[in-house]
Amino acid sequence: xxxxxxxxxxxxxxxxGTVCIHANGYVSRAGCATRDREExxxxxxxxxxxxxxxxxxxxxxxxxxxxxxxxxxxxxxNPGALASIGAAAPPNLHHVCFDNGAHASTGGxxxxxxxxRVEQVARACGYRWSGRVETPEALxxxxxxxxxxxxxxxxxxxxxLGPPGPPGPRVPHAPEAMTxxxxxxxxxxx
Amino acid sequence: MGGSGTLTGAALPGPFVDRLQAAGFDFxxxxxxxxxxxxxxxxxxxxxxxxxxREDAALxxxxxAYLGGRLPVVVMQNSGLGVSLxxxxxxxxxxxxxxxxxxxxxxxxxxxxxxxxxxxxxLPDLLDLFRIPHRAPGPETLEADVAWxxxxxxxxxxxxxxxxxPGLFA
Numbered sequence: 001x002x003x004x005x006x007x008x009x010x011x012x013x014x015x016x017g018t019v020c021i022h023a024n025g026y027v028s029r030a031g032c033a034t035r036d037r038e039e040x041x042x043x044x045x046x047x048x049x050x051x052x053x054x055x056x057x058x059x060x061x062x063x064x065x066x067x068x069x070x071x072x073x074x075x076x077x078n079p080g081a082l083a084s085i086g087a088a089a090p091p092n093l094h095h096v097c098f099d100n101g102a103h104a105s106t107g108g109x110x111x112x113x114x115x116x117r118v119e120q121v122a123r124a125c126g127y128r129w130s131g132r133v134e135t136p137e138a139l140x141x142x143x144x145x146x147x148x149x150x151x152x153x154x155x156x157x158x159x160x161l162g163p164p165g166p167p168g169p170r171v172p173h174a175p176e177a178m179t180x181x182x183x184x185x186x187x188x189x190x
Numbered sequence: 191m192g193g194s195g196t197l198t199g200a201a202l203p204g205p206f207v208d209r210l211q212a213a214g215f216d217f218x219x220x221x222x223x224x225x226x227x228x229x230x231x232x233x234x235x236x237x238x239x240x241x242x243x244r245e246d247a248a249l250x251x252x253x254x255a256y257l258g259g260r261l262p263v264v265v266m267q268n269s270g271l272g273v274s275l276x277x278x279x280x281x282x283x284x285x286x287x288x289x290x291x292x293x294x295x296x297x298x299x300x301x302x303x304x305x306x307x308x309x310x311x312x313l314p315d316l317l318d319l320f321r322i323p324h325r326a327p328g329p330e331t332l333e334a335d336v337a338w339x340x341x342x343x344x345x346x347x348x349x350x351x352x353x354x355x356p357g358l359f360a
Contacts, residue, residue: 019257021254041257043281044280044284045276045279045280045281045284046246046250046276046277046280046281047276048246048247048250049246049247049249049250049253049277049281050250051250052242052246052247052248052249052250052251052253052254053250053251053253053254053257053281054254055250055251055254056217056219056250056251056252056253056254056255056256056257056258056262057254057255057257057258058254059217059240059251059254059255060217060254060255060257060258060259060260061258061259064258078244078246078247078250080242080243080244080247081243081247081250083243084242084243084247084251088240175284175285175286176285176286176347178285179257179285179286179287180286182257183256183257183259186257186258186259187259188257188258188259189259
């Protein structure tokens, strides 16, 4: 299962109005190419901070469902975010980590996710639920259940490192435009 | 910049937090420093303070809060500014996300423990390099400097720093 295939199974099931924070790198590119919405925020820098941004949004907006779409390199760069999310325990934050065991956008250098069970770290940090899927069939079965799980909830999706090269074009939106459109979409002003 | 001399007299954390709230700040996250201990205690007393694990993570949380419609403050020691530079450069400044940075100035005038001297010397220059507006308030300018910071943030949609020198909240 590639990143694009995994997103193809997940993205159509995300309820309208859900705020989606995409980690930098290929997660943002593939996410934008799969299903772009006003409530989608794509990081092009600040690696590691997708989960932190999601936490801030979830705490600021308990009326909104927040979904963080993350990668193994990102989570392992800022594992403190798992602890902060577990401690703050926002009931409206769901966290998906696409784990290809590599930093795909810098050339596929390996991470350490083959030896560190990130979903177990999340559980130990206080996520109310965490789990792992490794096949498209398992992901398709889990997606509807996951979005209804008690939050914060964490789902690790094991994916293959795709062929070299990006899974989609660069995110076409200017960074400041993404800030403005998300704030507009959640009624926070321009 | 505010005054450069030794601070005489101390500001009170209660009125300072009042002033922040009156200026519209409504989300407080950070990593502590003793120089702002009384401010964090006051925020905590009001149930407003979210402790974070690292300063750049605090900046990420603050960015999320802003995207959700809040006006955030990040409290940190200047040592934490070092780990924050990528977040400031490739998130806040890039995306036009404002944030008030309450950055303590350990190593001020070279009079501190050795681990604070390099960052203490570089602090204002570092902020200048990143084009982050900053002031170092004294007790008598604190109120005006908070108003200045809030206006700068709203107008320029950028992080703005208030540098908290030793003795301000002693």
